[in-house]
Amino acid sequence: MIPFKTIIHALLLTFGALFAPPAAAQDSPGPLRIEITEGVIEPLPFALPRFIAGSGSADDAAADITRVIAADLTGTGLFRELPRDAHISSVTSFDSPVQWQDWQAINAQALITGSVTMEGGQLVVRFRLFDVFSEEPLGSGMQFVGPPDSWRRMAHRVADNVYQRITGESGYFDSRVAFVTLEGPKNARLRRLSIMDYDGANLQNLTDSRSLVLAPRFSPDGDSILYTSYETGIPRVYIMDLASVRARPLEDDALTMTFSPRFSPDGRSVIFSAERGGNTDIYVLNLQTGERRRLTDAPSIETAPSFSPDGSQIVFESDRSGTQQLYIMPAGGGEARRISRNDGRYGTPVWSPRGDMIAFTNQQDGRFHIGVMRIDGSEERLLTSSFLDEGPTWAPNGRVIMFTRETAGADGAPAIYSVDISGRNLQRVSTPGMASDPAWSPLLR
């Protein structure tokens, strides 16, 4: 077992005066806020009374929505729900005044109240967020209206708003994950493309298991995915419209292997790897004109390209130095500079949606790690370590990463995990069976 190079154990939340010693906190409450920085953290306690149901038909929805909001917030590791049987006040009406002392007494720092009603066949969800110690609302009340079967999305939207108001960062709960579902023994695995909500709900299969499929990637608008399939016998990149679940080859006439695709941030082009005569280089395809242009031209392996969010640069992996390392080049090709400088091999770089970090897979001394570094290669941190961790994908807000973790041995199986970029809050993502190759969508619209 090797020592971790730089695994930061803590995501840091300071709560301003709220996290001063308790006595002082009573004297001078500060604004309700989580600063996501570096340091030691205690989850922020919140109270979430069951949302008030406006009519009998909204009763189940109110319970379900409240449960999903709580799961979203506590799942971040940044928040802790105070058990409902500890509540002193009970909220009987969405508009009744807040009994501040009752919530202060149980040390709830945030209070979320809400209502769920059916109005004209539509589900209406309202919520308010309160800073209990300041005795003030945090932001305005909000309401969401939608068809009854979209109740989960409405719950995620409430949770995203709460997360945003308290951390100052946009949320990531109203999002989906495309991935590969696997079944069967290790030497005869069947795979299909699947998609689910970020929390594992609403699972849907997108392909049957006839062809080997790999590594889906979302378009910037979240409406389509790129993936690699062996449908014709060789791996080729396909593009699928998620609404119709219809796929077509990215190029009609590709005669050699193409794989490892990603969209450009404007959605108008796709970068990918293509093999020719055993050599793999990076190409870009203009989706409007169908024109393919070569971006690297070296006898080494160049693969796993990922655009910067402004579209001006591409990070990729290459073994031109003798081992897999990470490089950045201009989006039009040209001279590349190496950014990985520590021990081991580096692959599968992915540019953060915030633009400031690159997530990657690092392999050294027989272990695999998911890590992050600044785009100049500085401040590298390895976040995880296992027999086989690979393929990071960023949450829409750039604060959380999902990846594939596979266990060793003849019975080894892949699963999807998530971890904060601080290295905290490692969790297995719920999937019905074996799962790999997660791709996190942008926030839904």
Next chain:
Amino acid sequence: MNILSKIFLLVVVLGLSACGGNQFGAGAGGGGGAGAGAGAESNPNSVAYFNETVGDRVLFEVDQSTLTAEARAVLDAQADWMLRNMEFRAVIEGHADEQGTRDYNLALGARRAASVRDYLINRGVSDSRLTTVSYGKERPLAICSEESCYRQNRRAVTVLSAGAGA
């Protein structure tokens, strides 16, 4: 013809034993190892003979696509067989072990398949009879997570099919 194939067999057996004599055939459904030499293999123009006796695969070192001396011996025999059996084409499948990322292993498998194809072409097999594909680490043959399995998975397999070559 008889003499020819006897000489040929000798070369192949040498090549296989240098590889450590492990069970090459485990994936393709062949129960017997290379030495068993029975059944349809008795027909030196059969696919079974090619797979089991000539040897349908070569192995690679970690993260390498260069052909070892043992691999070259197997490929010499494969080329000879293909030149004697012109009605067959081949897909060369490149594979990698699980110690690597998915994309890189796809590219590495492509390199390995191309090494084999290039060698066979140099030995006189028409490139129109040969295609390549990489499975990266997606189709392991041996499933333990130890070198004894990894070495079997770092392979390029010449998969024959009947059909007119050019």
